[in-house]
Amino acid sequence: MSTENTSPSAGQAATSLDKAPAPVDAPAAADGAVTAVDPRLLVREQGFGGYLAEFKRKIRAGDLGSIPVVLGLLIICVVFQSLNSNFLSAENLSNISVAMVGTGMIATGIVFVLLLGEIDLSVGSVSGVSGALFAVLSVTHGVNDWLALVIAIAGGALIGAIHGFFFARIGAPAFAVTLAGLLFWLGFMLQLLGDSGTINLPADSVVAKLTTYYFTDVAAAYGLALVAVVVFFVTSFLDSRRREAAGVPSRPLSEIVLRTAVLAVVAFAAAIMFNQYKGLPLALVIFLAVLVITDFVLRRTTYGRKIFALGGSVEASRRAGINVTLIRISVYSIAGTFAAVGGLFIASKIAAANQGAGTGDLLMNAIAAAVIGGTSLFGGRGRTWNALLGVMVITSIQYGLALQGIATPIVYMITGGVLLATVVIDSITRKTQKTAGRA
Amino acid sequence: MPDGTTSAAVPRTVPPHRVAGSLRSLLLDLRASPRRGIPAGQAAKEMVHVTATPVLALRGVSKRFGAVQALTDVELEVHSGEVVALVGDNGAGKSTLVKTIAGVHPIDDGVIEWEGRPVSITRPHDAQTLGIATVYQDLALCDNIDVVGNLFLGRELRSWGVLNEVEMERRSRELLTTLSIRIPSVRIPIASLSGGQRQTVAIARSMLGEPKLVILDEPTAALGVEQTAQVLDLVERLRERGLAVLLISHNMADVKAVADKVAVLRLGSNNGVFDVASTSQEEIIAAITGATDNAVTRRQSRTVEVQK
Numbered sequence: 001m002s003t004e005n006t007s008p009s010a011g012q013a014a015t016s017l018d019k020a021p022a023p024v025d026a027p028a029a030a031d032g033a034v035t036a037v038d039p040r041l042l043v044r045e046q047g048f049g050g051y052l053a054e055f056k057r058k059i060r061a062g063d064l065g066s067i068p069v070v071l072g073l074l075i076i077c078v079v080f081q082s083l084n085s086n087f088l089s090a091e092n093l094s095n096i097s098v099a100m101v102g103t104g105m106i107a108t109g110i111v112f113v114l115l116l117g118e119i120d121l122s123v124g125s126v127s128g129v130s131g132a133l134f135a136v137l138s139v140t141h142g143v144n145d146w147l148a149l150v151i152a153i154a155g156g157a158l159i160g161a162i163h164g165f166f167f168a169r170i171g172a173p174a175f176a177v178t179l180a181g182l183l184f185w186l187g188f189m190l191q192l193l194g195d196s197g198t199i200n201l202p203a204d205s206v207v208a209k210l211t212t213y214y215f216t217d218v219a220a221a222y223g224l225a226l227v228a229v230v231v232f233f234v235t236s237f238l239d240s241r242r243r244e245a246a247g248v249p250s251r252p253l254s255e256i257v258l259r260t261a262v263l264a265v266v267a268f269a270a271a272i273m274f275n276q277y278k279g280l281p282l283a284l285v286i287f288l289a290v291l292v293i294t295d296f297v298l299r300r301t302t303y304g305r306k307i308f309a310l311g312g313s314v315e316a317s318r319r320a321g322i323n324v325t326l327i328r329i330s331v332y333s334i335a336g337t338f339a340a341v342g343g344l345f346i347a348s349k350i351a352a353a354n355q356g357a358g359t360g361d362l363l364m365n366a367i368a369a370a371v372i373g374g375t376s377l378f379g380g381r382g383r384t385w386n387a388l389l390g391v392m393v394i395t396s397i398q399y400g401l402a403l404q405g406i407a408t409p410i411v412y413m414i415t416g417g418v419l420l421a422t423v424v425i426d427s428i429t430r431k432t433q434k435t436a437g438r439a
Numbered sequence: 440m441p442d443g444t445t446s447a448a449v450p451r452t453v454p455p456h457r458v459a460g461s462l463r464s465l466l467l468d469l470r471a472s473p474r475r476g477i478p479a480g481q482a483a484k485e486m487v488h489v490t491a492t493p494v495l496a497l498r499g500v501s502k503r504f505g506a507v508q509a510l511t512d513v514e515l516e517v518h519s520g521e522v523v524a525l526v527g528d529n530g531a532g533k534s535t536l537v538k539t540i541a542g543v544h545p546i547d548d549g550v551i552e553w554e555g556r557p558v559s560i561t562r563p564h565d566a567q568t569l570g571i572a573t574v575y576q577d578l579a580l581c582d583n584i585d586v587v588g589n590l591f592l593g594r595e596l597r598s599w600g601v602l603n604e605v606e607m608e609r610r611s612r613e614l615l616t617t618l619s620i621r622i623p624s625v626r627i628p629i630a631s632l633s634g635g636q637r638q639t640v641a642i643a644r645s646m647l648g649e650p651k652l653v654i655l656d657e658p659t660a661a662l663g664v665e666q667t668a669q670v671l672d673l674v675e676r677l678r679e680r681g682l683a684v685l686l687i688s689h690n691m692a693d694v695k696a697v698a699d700k701v702a703v704l705r706l707g708s709n710n711g712v713f714d715v716a717s718t719s720q721e722e723i724i725a726a727i728t729g730a731t732d733n734a735v736t737r738r739q740s741r742t743v744e745v746q747k
Contacts, residue, residue: 239605247607249626300602302595305584309592312581319563319579320593380583 012397014341015175066374068425069389074303076393080400090276097274097419098211100395101283102127102345107369107387108294109338111245112331112368115298115311116176117379120335122163123366124180125342127188128293128358130156134207134344135353136192153340160184160336164329174332182363190355198354201347210286210296214279221280225267233260261373283345286389290341294384307331361412369394372422393418469583479668492555492685493518494652495571500549502539509535512549517652522674522684524715527704528727533687534631536704537612537654541573542566542683554651572645576656580641582630586622589629592646594662618643618676620669635666639673650681659693659720671697703727
């Protein structure tokens with residue numbers, strides 16, 4: 001190693017170098033490099049035209065987002081309305097929006113798990129345990145309703161954390177762990193319910209009110225719609241202004257106005273519809289609040305970013321210093337929590353905790369809702385709003401077919417067909433995305 | 440064992456104006472130096488000697504895995520503003536050496552000196568704290584997250600607990616512009632980028648921690664001609680910013696293009712440190728393959744010893 005024979009003068013040079021700050025920009029190195037822009041680069045133009053061009057390019061590249069499911073919903077509405085004019089009645093739509101909340105809550109938890117690229121098969125049974133736990137505590141043992149509610153939900157979180165522990169810490173496949181959970185918690189629920197098999201919830205219990213309470217004042221529905229529209233516009237506008245101030249590309253005002261207008265039309269149409277029947281359902285308000293909060297957590301917090309990172313590449317996440325085990329356990333705990341919440345809504349809908357809770361097609365419907373809504377089964381892609389869209393599709397089909405008096409076997413077959421169609425769309429768009437370099 | 444550096448270590452006089460100048464101006468000076476009649480080799484040597492204390496120095500580092508002696512008494516020095524290429528055949532111990540520096544495998548024997556004082560690096564975190572950034576061969580990026588998200592993955596900027604996307608995006612653009620990295624948008628997922636662009640993003644990401652030493656593990660291994668050129672440009676820019684760079688590569692053309700020194704590993708121990716400008720590619724390859732270790736060279740070295 002000849003580097004040891006350094007002269008004192010060179011040492012001096014080193015000190016002078018240390019004092020000289022590293023150049024912040026490298027104009028010498030950059031000259032000629034920055035000016036020559038690769039003509040193949042797709043640069044999004046500012047303004048509304050740029051937004052439209054970007055949108056078209058995304059569609060062509062197979063980045064369909066929520067478009068297939070929105071189209072699907074429209075088709076469902078048209079078909080069932082032509083078959084039975086009661087389908088789009090305020091009563092039917094209001095009932096659908098209350099009935100979907102239980103499955104929708106479970107699907108929200110499933111979205112979290114799917115973002116990791118994993119699966120949770122136990123959510124159906126866990127939802128049953130939660131309903132049974134509440135009924136046993138509240139009705140049989142006379143525990144305070146609110147305390148029983150908290151215990152039931154905390155129980156779901158704990159059960160989810162146990163699954164997460166076996167998956168993340170022990171390293172057992174999530175599929176097998178949650179399959180075991182499906183059986184175990186089903187047995188646990190049956191054990192809890194005991195010989196009677198069914199515990200009826202009194203109409204004045206907190207859980208029963210979850211799906212029976214409506215804000216009858218017309219101002220409630222309109223007020224909520226107005227608040228949603230205003231908050232959306234203001235946050236979008238402020239965000240855009242902040243981006244402009246920081247000199248990074250921002251959304252043009254025209255785009256914000258367009259988005260706000262679409263939201264306003266949907267929100268006020270829904271408000272008018274609810275007010276024609278019993279008013280704004282409490283269940284839907286809770287569901288929407290959960291969706292807003294979870295969406296915020298996933299997209300605007302470090303925790304959410306870590307979940308997406310894990311869904312993209314576990315190794316990259318680990319190297320970035322993310323505690324993979326902790327995130328995985330917490331995500332399964334979230335799935336368990338939402339399963340428990342969903343279980344309470346389902347128990348509320350039938351005003352009882354019975355042996356059939358959490359069985360049958362509930363699990364499949366919850367997973368299907370998440371996937372139909374546009375959450376990728378391959379991880380790292382999706383939003384909790386997908387759960388809302390997906391569960392709307394599934395519940396609409398169920399209610400539409402029930403209006404026609406079509407029996408359960410046909411309902412199963414049609415729901416299965418819709419799920420297959422969704423997965424096919426997901427796979428095809430993924431292929432298109434790959435060829436377009438966006439997967 | 441021929442030591443390329445010894446042969447190149449000609450007595451030299453350092454012009455005072457050059458000593459006083461910053462490394463940056465010195466580098467620019469050197470670019471133009473052949474015209475002033477300074478041999479390229481000597482010019483490169485001056486660059487090597489600009490800093491007295493190496494940023495990183497390995498002294499007699501050894502590492503053993505069970506029955507395998509992966510590294511034996513390895514010596515290595517990397518200075519600020521210097522690109523040192525680490526070359527060697529498959530199984531020569533390059534990756535092991537890098538992992539000892541990065542804290543993945545703690546060393547069994549020897550000393551790692553950081554800016555002149557001995558340090559112990561037992562975890563990747565230790566290395567990061569010292570200012571060592573490692574860009575691994577398999578890219579540590581998440582395909583589904585956009586460029587900004589990947590650059591700040593694990594060290595997101597927050598305001599009131601919420602991700603500060605605007606500031607992260609602004610800083611990302613600044614960083615990418617500084618490094619002259621050109622990508623279509625900082626808001627597209629990594630999946631949309633070409634291999635070369637991904638590699639440059641990975642390297643840019645290592646810069647966010649403001650490291651003093653950047654280790655690049657075969658950064659051009661899977662890249663095409665243009666992408667390789669981009670990455671090599673980036674390596675030069677890192678050097679111009681006064682960083683020490685340890686570059687692992689199998690590609691002699693890349694090494695000749697950007698490195699100042701070449702450290703050759705063979706069977707887990709040093710097989711010479713060469714000055715790139717004054718050494719031919721054949722000599723380096725001979726050191727890598729061990730072609731120099733034959734009867735003729737052994738006899739030569741014996742005669743030298745006898746003469747002493």
